[in-house]
Amino acid sequence: MPKITIDGQEVEAEAGTTVIRAARDAGIHIPHYCWHPRLSVAGNCRMCLVEVEGVPKLLTSCTTEIRDGMVVNTKNDTVKQAQRGVLEFLLLNHPLDCPICDKAGECKLQDQYFKYSAEDSRLETRKVHKPKNLDIGKHIVLDQERCVLCTRCVRFMDEVAHEPVLGIIERGDTSKLTVFPEKGLNNRYSLNTTDICPVGALTSKEFRFKKRVWFLNHEQSVCPNCSTGCPVILDHEDRKLYRMMPGQKDGEQAWLCDPGRLGFGFVHENDRPRAPLMRNSDGKLEPRTWEAAIKDVTRQMSDFVSKFGKNAVAGIYSNWSSNEEIFAFTHLITQTLGANLITSHNPRIGLVNSGPADELQIKEDKCPNSRGADVIGKSRPGGLSDFHQIIQDAHAGKIKAMWILDPDFMGRIPDKSGQKRIREALKKVKFLVIQAPLEREANSLANAILPCGTWAESEGTFVNEEGRIQYFKAAFPPVGQGKPSLEIIRLAATATGKPLPYATPYDTFRTLAGVVPEFKGLDYSDLMPEGALLGSGQTVAVPVTESAEDAVASPA
């Protein structure tokens, strides 16, 4: 591999690597606007000029491939002067409307001007003005004045989204970014252009004027709206989620689909259950304290088991539950409460419909943890009970009590007749516990509603379609008195006098990893920063000496 020297530091990289990439991999930042690691090279912003010894002119580091023995300077006076020059040119006709620009605080023009120039403007004549506040798509507003014409968005639409609708028209300093006539920037990946826009030229309508970005807190998470499980950052403040931004994938900023990243409205629905509710003797739901509700729920469930037997009580989790919740819930239902029936509700319908699958990222399965629910279920000796059998038994009046962990148990049933059948089955259940974060139809049939957190309010892991176990953090606590699902399960176990041998999501995951072979050898630290594939923790095949059932019964 060729070796080059950048700012006195020896750097080795594959032949064909450009200087900017080699520098970046070595931790040396070369300022740039048009270059993007996941797009083709345009070389137009001229910000990444560096000096290569033996070459009279400065070279753009984004277009220059490394050669063995090359000596590169990115910080000497000639380079600094060129950087100041380019920044001055970029800011020359820029409107400097930072106080009302959504990008302020995360704008590369602001940041790099501050870092590499910070000089006063020398323009003493009128700036070139261009149209602002242009509605160019369903989610996108364009400000042509702020645009630095780097063409990242143009290349994104050409090369990634494969719907070339953006282009630069006119020339010289009246050049403008625009959307093609009769077209709109309505692609399902359009909001990525706002992420890669280094300035505030392309901004999101949904986030427009909502928040100064420096007030936002950032939490690592996973997009819950399809089984791709894109890494996201939850940007939130004061218990409010403002936007989902791309996290890191393969070491670079991920692409997100618009419906996925915008699909967090359910977190802030007004009618979410805010306290545990129990049906009183009149059949009305009434708020209870957690202590009372948990005591009542666990007592009744235990009573149904002892009165009608193990096969009269069922627990149903879903592909919206985290691995930790599934594991602990299974323990609660089968070990603590002693019921026999445990199953998973895994329709492909989620809370948000991002539309048909495509070849880029959007999957048909709109749920975040179908794979995890499947793998953990299969790891049980004898597997899971049959979901449809349970519904049929409920219909026949054989299931007396049921505990469901699903944000929208009935809404996620694909067809009306199926929904009707489920409704009738649930009506026959004498004691129905719905543990859900949202107010949905199934709640109306419940004898107890235990309000839990959405994924944004919980900590845990999901397994995406490719089998990657990904960690997500709670951005803030659940609304009202709601609690994270895992906490509710833990309280329930404690209330029976048989507390779970693990408390935190971290402990739960470690215990799970000791039992479910695909998770073996992993803990949360192995999932940072981009998750780990199922089975990747097993360095040596560990013979299973005790049955998984035993392990669950007596976790280490």
Next chain:
Amino acid sequence: MAENVRIVTEHFEHEDLHMLEGYRRLGGYEALKKVLSNWEPEAVIEEVKKANLRGRGGAGFSAGLKWSFVPKGLAKPKYLCVNADEGEPGTFKDKLLMERCPHRLMEGIVIASYAVGIKHAYIYIRGEFVTQAITVQKAVDEAYANNLLGENILGSKFSLEVTVHRGAGAYICGEETGLISSLEGCKGQPKLKPPFPAVEGAFGCPTVVNNVETLCFVPWIINRGADEFLKYGSEKNPGTRMFCISGHVNTPGVFELPMGTPVRELIYTYGGGIPGDKKLKAVIPGGASAPWLTPDQIDVGADFDQLRAAGSMGGSGGIIVMDETVCAVKAVTRITKFFAHESCGQCTPCREGTDWAYKIFYRILQGKGTEYDLKLLENVCNGMVGKTICVLADAAAGPILCVIKKFRSDFDRYLSAGFEPEKPSLVDLAQLSHGEGRQVTEPEPSHQQNA
């Protein structure tokens, strides 16, 4: 050295030279016959290389060498792009060559294509050249009709298609990669190099881009031999070139003269001297991009190397003569305005710098400039030179830096306290279409309340 040998303007006195019949009667297409009957392609390249035929479009790069860079044995097609987008201010030679003898160009195209193994050539002709495009198209049609283009040219195994493609009026499309972008149907913007066109040019295929005049030399070199060509011109700058003499001269026009003809002779002998016997103030020796020469520099030979050594360039052969009445500040302002208008807008320094420089000049001409503005202009120019994809920024900066250095005293008037701007000035009139008060798209009322 023989006096006034004429190569590309040979037989220009004949009225019917632009017709196939006329051209043939005067010996046209003989070189092509010769090449197709018993020359290997490599031999053609070698001969042109040996003649050291340097590109007459501006850069002065060896045409033969350029041809030899095209990779051999590739499955991809190869293309020839004839650069007929003559747009350099002060240059009007290719126009004449196409009007008067399009078949010489055609013959050059076929020979060059044969040498490189090209099966399709495009003539990219400047949008404003309407009659020339028609003339060239007629010549192409005649050539097709007479087996000089198309399948099995003159009974040989060599076939060539030629397409005339008209530009849409952008100076930058005369830059070879800008030309290719435009030809491909994209916005006329220069491309990153490498890859160079010889490796990856039009439609991603190896491409040779040659100027009209350059190709017009090829038949003569084949007919008479490289050695004969080398007899003319100056050291390392063999042959002749078309000098376009304009500005303050008595007999402006296009003159085919040996390379290295002293600039003084161009002005006083061929240009007929300055009207009214006024003094020379400056001369631009290679089109608007070229830094200016002062009267003490005009004994320099007008060829690529000598002009470079004199701090300017041979460029496209446009000789613009300015007499003592010319205000260097106004003149360079006009040139700067041209470049600001023609900047493609791709690279930051050129997009912003050219117009900024023009605005500073405008301010100076309004009497609102200060001493500091000259420093600022230098800064702006230094921020452009060598920092862009193509050399338009350098072309814009060169004359500005040159004028500040050589004609500093011309600024004094504008910078002095009591200066009253003349009205209406050239610059004020220019404002109608471009610059300080240029047309800007004002935000519509509905756009005003938000950012």
